[in-house]
Amino acid sequence: MRILNAVSRRGLDMPSVHADAAERDHEITLALDVNPKQIGQLYREWYAIPDVIKVRSGAAHETEWGNAHPPTGVSMERAAARA
Amino acid sequence: MLKGAEIVLQCLRAERVELMFGYPGGAIMPLYDALDGSGIRHVLTRHEQGAVFAAEGYARVTGKVGVAIATSGPGATNLVTGIADAKMDSVPLVCITGQVRSAMIGTDAFQETDVFGVTLSLTKWSRLVRTLDEIPEVIAEGFHWARSGRPGPVIIDIPTDMLKAKKEFSGPARFTPHARPADAKADGGFTDTIVAMLQQASRPVALIGAGAKLSGAIPELRQLLDQLNIPTFATVHGLGAVPPQSPYYLGMVGMHGTRAANMALHETDLLLVLGARLDDRVTGDPSRFAPHAKIVHFEIDPAQLDRVRPCDLPVIGDLAETIPAFQAELRRHTVTDFKDWRAVACGPDRAELDPRGLAQPTIRFLDELFSRLPENSVVLADVGQHQMWAAQRYRSSSPRGFITSGGLGAMGFALPAAVGVQLAKPDTCILCVSGDGGFQMNIQELATVHRLDLPIKMVIIDNKYLGMVRQWQQLFYERNYAETDLSDNPDFVEIAKAYKIPSFRMNEDVMREFPVSDETGSEIDRFLRSPNPELLVFDCAPEANVFPMVPAGAALSEMLLEEEPAE
Numbered sequence: 001m002r003i004l005n006a007v008s009r010r011g012l013d014m015p016s017v018h019a020d021a022a023e024r025d026h027e028i029t030l031a032l033d034v035n036p037k038q039i040g041q042l043y044r045e046w047y048a049i050p051d052v053i054k055v056r057s058g059a060a061h062e063t064e065w066g067n068a069h070p071p072t073g074v075s076m077e078r079a080a081a082r083a
Numbered sequence: 084m085l086k087g088a089e090i091v092l093q094c095l096r097a098e099r100v101e102l103m104f105g106y107p108g109g110a111i112m113p114l115y116d117a118l119d120g121s122g123i124r125h126v127l128t129r130h131e132q133g134a135v136f137a138a139e140g141y142a143r144v145t146g147k148v149g150v151a152i153a154t155s156g157p158g159a160t161n162l163v164t165g166i167a168d169a170k171m172d173s174v175p176l177v178c179i180t181g182q183v184r185s186a187m188i189g190t191d192a193f194q195e196t197d198v199f200g201v202t203l204s205l206t207k208w209s210r211l212v213r214t215l216d217e218i219p220e221v222i223a224e225g226f227h228w229a230r231s232g233r234p235g236p237v238i239i240d241i242p243t244d245m246l247k248a249k250k251e252f253s254g255p256a257r258f259t260p261h262a263r264p265a266d267a268k269a270d271g272g273f274t275d276t277i278v279a280m281l282q283q284a285s286r287p288v289a290l291i292g293a294g295a296k297l298s299g300a301i302p303e304l305r306q307l308l309d310q311l312n313i314p315t316f317a318t319v320h321g322l323g324a325v326p327p328q329s330p331y332y333l334g335m336v337g338m339h340g341t342r343a344a345n346m347a348l349h350e351t352d353l354l355l356v357l358g359a360r361l362d363d364r365v366t367g368d369p370s371r372f373a374p375h376a377k378i379v380h381f382e383i384d385p386a387q388l389d390r391v392r393p394c395d396l397p398v399i400g401d402l403a404e405t406i407p408a409f410q411a412e413l414r415r416h417t418v419t420d421f422k423d424w425r426a427v428a429c430g431p432d433r434a435e436l437d438p439r440g441l442a443q444p445t446i447r448f449l450d451e452l453f454s455r456l457p458e459n460s461v462v463l464a465d466v467g468q469h470q471m472w473a474a475q476r477y478r479s480s481s482p483r484g485f486i487t488s489g490g491l492g493a494m495g496f497a498l499p500a501a502v503g504v505q506l507a508k509p510d511t512c513i514l515c516v517s518g519d520g521g522f523q524m525n526i527q528e529l530a531t532v533h534r535l536d537l538p539i540k541m542v543i544i545d546n547k548y549l550g551m552v553r554q555w556q557q558l559f560y561e562r563n564y565a566e567t568d569l570s571d572n573p574d575f576v577e578i579a580k581a582y583k584i585p586s587f588r589m590n591e592d593v594m595r596e597f598p599v600s601d602e603t604g605s606e607i608d609r610f611l612r613s614p615n616p617e618l619l620v621f622d623c624a625p626e627a628n629v630f631p632m633v634p635a636g637a638a639l640s641e642m643l644l645e646e647e648p649a650e
């Protein structure tokens with residue numbers, strides 16, 4: 001619900017929401033029409049939700065997400081490299 | 084076999100809860116019924132907002148999780164402002180609300196509200212309990228999230244039938260969170276980069292925020308700042324982290340920060356942010372924030388990074404771990420002494436108020452109060468002009484010594500929060516400074532102060548206006564004082580007396596003498612050292628303003644230092 005709330009508070013339309021159960025977790029897939037700034041805002045807000053484990057984007061915005069998000073600290077870059 | 088309510092209380096005890104604040108009602112009655120003998124002290128406030136602010140006060144001054152209890156419906160919705168406040172200011176808080184019976188949820192039953200839905204965007208985590216069996220796990224997880232990482236508010240909504248039902252109880256649960264791939268902490272690799280950045284800089288500064296206190300790394304922070312010896316300033320929640328007598332300390336930064344701090348932040352070429360999230364009251368116009376600076380951002384919550392503008396080096400982790408790593412690296416290098424920059428940034432040309440006391444009487448009054456406070460006192464400020472005056476004049480090096488609603492700016496915060504602070508620190512002088520507007524927003528908590536005989540020293544700065552709004556109306560709305568006139572205020576002295584709390588009035592004219600008369604000084608000393616609660620109403624000029632001030636949308640360098648002279 002918090003994932004959807006982060007979208008709705010910005011007045012964004014959600015043409016598609018899909019949730020799949022995966023063991024004790026869920027995978028939520030949203031289709032959204034967003035600009036790069038909103039991508040950053042949403043990433044941060046989703047990531048701040050304690051029980052969100054991972055956030056990733058589809059191909060359309062891979063460049064934007066790959067650049068600034070997740071926030072790239074020294075250690076984060078290394079973690080990303082390892083991943 | 085234990086009732087659900089008894090299980091809840093046992094789980095709270097397992098989380099080391101000793102004190103909670105609340106207000107009973109229908110759906111939460113089973114929990115109140117089980118309180119006796121639980122080992123947890125409950126404090127009845129006179130409004131649920133009072134309860135949640137009191138729990139926040141307790142949490143802010145101790146670093147422990149504050150707990151507030153309310154019933155369903157209006158009880159739960161009355162918690163909402165406090166929950167939002169805790170989210171903004173990173174306060175560990177667990178709110179437990181009663182809910183209508185499980186079978187009635189969704190039927191618009193009496194006193195039913197979807198508090199889980201209402202607070203979704205305000206809580207760090209929340210859960211509507213669905214089965215009796217999950218109560219221990221839910222409480223363990225809620226407390227984990229409230230106190231871990233960047234602390235925040237949690238709400239646990241429990242249907243009343245779950246509180247009444249019985250089951251075998253095998254003991255409190257433990258919670259282990261998922262590992263998140265992106266949660267990598269700083270591993271020390273950042274330190275040589277910062278040192279290199281320092282060696283290239285000519286005008287470095289340090290900005291200290293609430294994270295410094297939350298991390299508990301105050302001794303390490305102070306050692307680091309002494310090592311760096313660069314101009315340093317603090318957000319309103321960072322006040323007290325740096326001893327104010329430090330030669331490199333410039334006071335508070337931001338909209339009502341000192342001229343020296345704001346100028347240094349505007350001119351710097353290397354900004355070290357230690358535990359601050361850089362909100363708009365600190366940055367001014369984000370596009371002109373620290374325009375010449377590279378930014379190194381020490382932050383525990385990656386979600387806070389890059390909000391205003393991308394930083395050049397994020398250092399993710401607890402300051403208790405990252406500061407010592409930085410210190411160790413600094414010891415291996417010779418870092419420039421930025422003496423010329425210090426001379427400019429900390430020099431006399433940027434001093435603010437005339438130390439002889441030509442400042443306005445309210446500031447003089449706060450200076451008198453603060454200078455006479457016993458050591459380790461705690462000051463609470465409500466929201467408005469008095470809050471900013473108090474923040475500007477606060478001169479203590481007690482890291483948790485200045486408490487206010489910073490991010491949300493919730494009027495009515497200070498009095499109930501002072502209840503929580505005084506209960507946490509029974510032998511400490513607690514000074515609660517409010518305005519005449521904010522004090523009336525939770526004035527009913529005078530009854531709590533009286534019932535518990537809490538020796539809180541309450542001050543109302545009474546200018547008979549909603550002063551900060553009036554100031555903006557004066558400066559930016561051509562003096563159209565729309566609905567900010569409170570000239571028909573009640574007599575606060577008489578109101579306090581009705582609650583059986585001693586009270587007296589002081590007029591600002593006594594602050595026009597410098598130094599203040601012996602009589603006035605003695606009266607303030609007596610007030611601060613009284614073993615009883617007491618209210619002091621300070622009558623101040625209706626149109627006194629807070630300066631410096633950075634107008635909304637301006638850069639920090641564009642602060643107003645005084646009113647424009649009338650044409």
